[in-house]
Amino acid sequence: MDNILLKISDLHAEVAGKEILKGVSLTIGKGEVHAVMGPNGAGKSTLSAVLTGKPGYKVTSGEIEFMGRNLLEMSAEERAWAGIFLSFQYPIEIPGVSITNFMKAAVNACRKARGEKELTPSEFLRLMKEKMAFVKMKGEFAKREVNVGFSGGEKKRNEIFQMAMLEPVMAILDETDSGLDVDALKIVSDGVNALRSPDRSAIIITHYKKLLEYVVPDMVHILKDGRIVLTGGRELIDRIETGGFEGIE
């Protein structure tokens, strides 16, 4: 099947000896946006960590295939080079490193790995400017230290900015909407929508309905106690909004 971008089969994973994912299977086609919803502790963040190769997470069985490659054999940076991007639930501070330097390193590392030429400084600055305007960041933003002294909303916008810069094939948004006001939510969802194309896909991990009103998913999955217990269309969102996760088995 040519249309498959990501295929997770019977994935089991543990953290510090405790099994968190207990057989997750999920297939995402090219151009599709999938929402993963579930109560606290269901394993949503573990799923995003395992997909991106975060150290400390152990896959005990199962497979993940991404664009025909065995994702589990790839390092975190190799996954990034292949086009996987994670919008962090809690973005990390890197003191003394400007957004410009950070993104220059990231963009050029990805380009190099893909056999493309590094951007010239002027090309890079043009790209920065364009994408900053896109997430409504002012000029001084480029000089600020990565996430240092950022408000919650700024941190999330910074994630979307980085996503726009890196133009991933598969974006994973881990609770990017939590703690955002309506304006910031709009910026984030515009960012995600703008990236939608027949070749790009996204997984949106969220508790809430709100973001999914702006970014309308093709499929919705309910993750509970380490398993996907229900998959359906967007009608599931309303069901959860009214009835909660209780009773869905």
Place this chain on the structure above:
Amino acid sequence: MAAEEKDILKEFTGQEYKEGFVTQVEQDYIPKGLNEQIIRMISEKKGEPQWLLDFRLDAFGKWQKMRQPDWAHLHLPQIDYQDIIYYAAPKKNSQRPTEIDPALEETFEKLGIPVKERKALAGVVAVDAVFDSVSVATTFRETLSKQGIIFCSFSEAVKDHPDLVRKYLSSVVPSGDNYFAALNSAVFSDGSFCYIPKGVHCPMDLSSYFRINASGTGQFERTLIVAEEGATLSYMEGCTAPMRDENQLHAAVVEIVVGKDADVKYSTVQNWYPGDANGRGGILNLVTKRGICKGEGAHLSWTQVETGSAVTWKYPSTILKGDYSSSEFYSVAVTNNYQQADTGTKMIHLGKGTKSRIVSKGISAGKSENSYRGLVRINPGAEGARNYSQCDSLLIGSQCGAHTFPVIRSSCPDAIVEHEATTSKISEDQLFYCTQRGIAQEEAVGLIVNGYAREVLSRLPMEFAVEAQKLLSVSLEGSVG
């Protein structure tokens, strides 16, 4: 998680030292060993006046009565002072004695040090290039001399400007100041001399580049800088050495005299061979650097980036004698593998309203030990003196050590002295954040470390800053992963 960290550490310890090559040149050596006869031999080779020989012999007498200091947080390997060659110089071409040997020229070019004057487009830097025991070239001397600036090798200064040398030599670091300064005073072979007359702003950065090449030798150079009233100068110093299994000794002395309202900025990028991943070989860098802000309103700024050497013992210090004089010490010291550094500064406040600022960033990786040692002394009479110190340590991995030994002695009730210190680790989360964006582990460490040291790196002259940034990343290669 522990396994991951181990991999990281392993990867980061396989560092490369690009400057580790050896130049094949015919050298003129004196026999190894240290005694009065050797000192007379060095002095004779250099055709020195009697007063300088006397100075050397006096220093040697002092040295013989001293003991190697052991108060630093260092395990110094046993140094056999009788097993060192104290003078090694490349032989001059007898046909063309004034020209630099092409092999030496090539060596310095390879190290990125221009020893021939070029009409560069921007950022012209005058260089004094020292190879083992002698200065082999000093550029832009003529250009500088038009403004009365003297920039030459120490040996030439002794010949051409004996009065100046005699006046200032050991005026800041007395020959018996400490064990290694005494040793240097007895056997020093060359170095740089720089004199900026009253009111002159040196039109270009001046620099010294020290290269150790011969095996079995040590390097003992002296730098003497004098900036008269109202003069300004930016001085840079760099150094490298071949990779060898033996330890080689480098015991230098730098003296800086800053006159009234004069401003001297002294920047060092120290990249001596650090030894291999198992701690074999490397330079023992035991150096005394001190400046005096002699006149009112004088200003001396030290910036150092220390990445090399197996052992570093170095405390660039300032005596703030002139009222309202000021000084800064900005330092980044990186240790990896089995490197050891005990470095810091002394700020001695004598004058009224004197100010000093210390910013030290220690970065330790591998099994290294990195110490900050500092003294802030406010003497009686230094009314209204101020000091601010900030000492930060960054640890990479769990097998290295970071230590701070700050001492504050204030005898002045209205002085204000502040000290801040932090210790942190590069977190897994920071590394993952970078790798998730496609920045490979090693590059990520370089990026994080450069960010950490930014406040100091930004003080360096432009051409040095770029070099230093690269060096920080390279020295930490293999330390996280």
